[in-house]
Amino acid sequence: MNLSPSEFKSNARRAVHDQHLREKIKKATGTSLVKRAEVVGEIPEWEELRQEGHDRRKEVIDNLDRYIRTFTGTARDRGMIVHYAGTHDDATKIIYDIIRRTSVDTVVKSKSMITEELHLNAMLETNGIRVIETDLGEYIIQLAGETPSHITAPALHKSKEDIARLFQEKLNIPYTDDPVKLTAVARERLRKEFLNARVGISGVNFACADTGTLTIIENEANARLCTVLPDLHIAVMSIDKIIPSIDDLPLFLKLLPRSASGQRMTSYVSMINGPRSHHNPDGPRQVHVVMLNGGRLQLAKHPAWKESLYCIRCGACMNVCPVYQSVGGHAYGAVYPGPIGAVVTPTLFDMKEARELPFASSLCGACTDICPVKIDLHHHLLLERREIVDRGYKPFTEKIAMSVWRWFMLSPARFELAGRIGWVLQKILGKKLPLPGWTPQRQAPAIAAKSFRSLMKGDSKK
Amino acid sequence: MNNELLDLFQSRVNDMGGWCAIAGSSKEINSIIEEKYKLGEEEVLYSGRIVEQFNDLTVTGTDLTNISPDKRRDVMAGAKLGITMCDGLIAETGTAVLVNHIAEPRELSLLPERHVVIALSDQLYPTLDKCLEKIKNSYPAGKLPSITLISGPSRTSDIEKSLVVGVHGPVEFGVVVVDRGK
Ligand code: SF4
Numbered sequence: 001m002n003l004s005p006s007e008f009k010s011n012a013r014r015a016v017h018d019q020h021l022r023e024k025i026k027k028a029t030g031t032s033l034v035k036r037a038e039v040v041g042e043i044p045e046w047e048e049l050r051q052e053g054h055d056r057r058k059e060v061i062d063n064l065d066r067y068i069r070t071f072t073g074t075a076r077d078r079g080m081i082v083h084y085a086g087t088h089d090d091a092t093k094i095i096y097d098i099i100r101r102t103s104v105d106t107v108v109k110s111k112s113m114i115t116e117e118l119h120l121n122a123m124l125e126t127n128g129i130r131v132i133e134t135d136l137g138e139y140i141i142q143l144a145g146e147t148p149s150h151i152t153a154p155a156l157h158k159s160k161e162d163i164a165r166l167f168q169e170k171l172n173i174p175y176t177d178d179p180v181k182l183t184a185v186a187r188e189r190l191r192k193e194f195l196n197a198r199v200g201i202s203g204v205n206f207a208c209a210d211t212g213t214l215t216i217i218e219n220e221a222n223a224r225l226c227t228v229l230p231d232l233h234i235a236v237m238s239i240d241k242i243i244p245s246i247d248d249l250p251l252f253l254k255l256l257p258r259s260a261s262g263q264r265m266t267s268y269v270s271m272i273n274g275p276r277s278h279h280n281p282d283g284p285r286q287v288h289v290v291m292l293n294g295g296r297l298q299l300a301k302h303p304a305w306k307e308s309l310y311c312i313r314c315g316a317c318m319n320v321c322p323v324y325q326s327v328g329g330h331a332y333g334a335v336y337p338g339p340i341g342a343v344v345t346p347t348l349f350d351m352k353e354a355r356e357l358p359f360a361s362s363l364c365g366a367c368t369d370i371c372p373v374k375i376d377l378h379h380h381l382l383l384e385r386r387e388i389v390d391r392g393y394k395p396f397t398e399k400i401a402m403s404v405w406r407w408f409m410l411s412p413a414r415f416e417l418a419g420r421i422g423w424v425l426q427k428i429l430g431k432k433l434p435l436p437g438w439t440p441q442r443q444a445p446a447i448a449a450k451s452f453r454s455l456m457k458g459d460s461k462k
Numbered sequence: 463m464n465n466e467l468l469d470l471f472q473s474r475v476n477d478m479g480g481w482c483a484i485a486g487s488s489k490e491i492n493s494i495i496e497e498k499y500k501l502g503e504e505e506v507l508y509s510g511r512i513v514e515q516f517n518d519l520t521v522t523g524t525d526l527t528n529i530s531p532d533k534r535r536d537v538m539a540g541a542k543l544g545i546t547m548c549d550g551l552i553a554e555t556g557t558a559v560l561v562n563h564i565a566e567p568r569e570l571s572l573l574p575e576r577h578v579v580i581a582l583s584d585q586l587y588p589t590l591d592k593c594l595e596k597i598k599n600s601y602p603a604g605k606l607p608s609i610t611l612i613s614g615p616s617r618t619s620d621i622e623k624s625l626v627v628g629v630h631g632p633v634e635f636g637v638v639v640v641d642r643g644k
Contacts, residue, residue: 140621163621219617220616250594265611269610270609271609273607281562
């Protein structure tokens with residue numbers, strides 16, 4: 001798999017032919033969707049909650065400058081050290097500097113998509129710092145030397161047999177594909193690391209502007225271990241993770257776990273209100289918050305595209321997307337796969353390089369329907385397609401083909417003519433009427449000798 | 463005591479892979495836990511908050527505050543059971559809300575192999591918003607300690623979506639609700 005969004009087409013082609021991969025993805029996404037439907041069905045006011053979630057996120061993104069200032073102020077009042085990083089490079093430098101000053105060579109880390117965006121592990125490792133991923137899925141991916149293929153289920157593309165072989169090879173244990181035993185092995189290995197760790201890195205799900213609270217949602221307790229045991233905690237977040245108030249948390253805690261994993265609540269929610277102090281008797285002595293802009297302030301000013309910043313990273317749009325279900329996360333060649341990935345990769349990173357992604361959709365709208373904060377995902381894909389064409393990022397031949405198609409479609413006579421031409425061509429070429437991108441996989445439907453319109457006319461004359 | 467709410471709470475805790483028992487008096491707490499786990503005194507750690515709360519309570523185990531601070535973490539990591547109080551129970555989701563407390567460090571609900579919460583029946587709330595509001599209002603602005611919401615034992619579905627209970631945190635989780643009016 002080539003990890004660049006510009007390779008989407010060839011990656012997708014390869015993935016589609018990988019029957020084994022497709023079965024694994026189908027099973028995982030299917031399980032998540034069934035569980036989600038059950039617990040969402042229990043809430044009659046779900047639609048209203050989605051709208052409320054949308055409105056609260058909009059409030060922050062519309063006033064992002066102000067919310068950054070407020071959150072920074074309250075978090076500092078609570079004794080946290082807040083760093084603002086304009087670019088990805090700034091963020092990695094800040095994080096590296098914090099760690100370097102402690103002179104440790106090992107850090108424990110819980111799941112965070114922003115650190116994926118920063119390629120943080122690779123950068124720290126070239127500087128001699130060992131990063132231990134502690135979320136089971138991330139641990140598996142790290143052992144395999146891969147990247148996550150789903151934002152909430154990073155090892156979704158691996159079967160238990162794949163993981164069994166990986167553990168056997170990398171951890172020197174006898175082969176077992178029993179998930180219970182594999183999990184126990186990870187528990188035992190990582191427990192030692194947690195107890196020795198002096199620096200812990202985590203992500204942030206929601207940062208409350210009014211109280212400075214960092215909220216982290218998880219099931220395995222690894223994020224708790226990373227943020228409670230070490231002397232120093234580094235929380236890495238992007239600026240769009242802010243919510244107006246701690247009073248909004250119950251709403252988002254209703255929307256996120258249900259959408260992500262079909263749970264009414266995850267096993268753990270940590271609400272961190274600062275380092276160890278008189279009011280907060282245990283935990284790290286230092287809490288650093290690294291806030292990444294990385295193009296988001298700019299995006300927040302765009303009238304349409306700002307909506308993608310409302311995302312709370314539940315992953316439901318991936319599970320429900322027929323394209324994601326067929327090709328999996330890696331084919332996108334981007335940090336964020338699936339519908340939300342196809343929306344943000346071009347606007348937040350590089351539109352030219354990611355020009356294929358907005359086209360990786362049937363525009364069925366399933367993503368928009370499932371999104372817990374009501375982001376109009378498929379319309380954004382459509383808008384971005386237009387932008388990509390306007391900027392001339394699509395091949396010239398495609399432009400010509402589209403103008404020809406347009407010419408034929410604009411008058412009934414030309415449309416009729418197109419049908420005749422097609423019929424004649426089919427007569428000459430037989431069933432093999434070649435349509436690139438269509439007929440290699442499918443048979444072109446037979447074109448009737450008489451068009452529907454002329455049949456209608458004939459009828460009305462009778 | 464709202465029985466419907468308690469029933470809902472109990473069934474939600476069960477759904478999450480935990481257990482919930484009702485004790486009619488503080489005396490009953492000990493027999494519930496002993497019967498469940500049959501552990502020795504040195505295997506069970508309880509928080510100093512429990513002693514503050516119930517002066518008539520005898521729990522088999524060791525009061526964490528009696529262990530010297532530099533040894534606490536190792537003792538907690540080796541314990542078979544950690545017992546804590548809580549600051550609220552949420553019926554809708556089967557959640558225990560724990561506010562960071564001097565006599566009850568967060569590690570006590572995290573490092574021991576199992577975790578049991580002792581709660582009073584009047585700590586039960588229908589939903590999280592009500593409970594959070596109450597907690598928020600009982601601290602001066604800017605002085606709210608860290609809070610942990612706990613719903614069941616630690617779990618994962620990272621391997622082929624099959625549920626495995628007991629990952630990095632407690633392998634078992636239980637709640638004893640003390641209902642003095644029972
Ligand atoms: S876009 Fe919506 S559905 Fe997709 S991950 Fe974000 S919040 Fe979830």
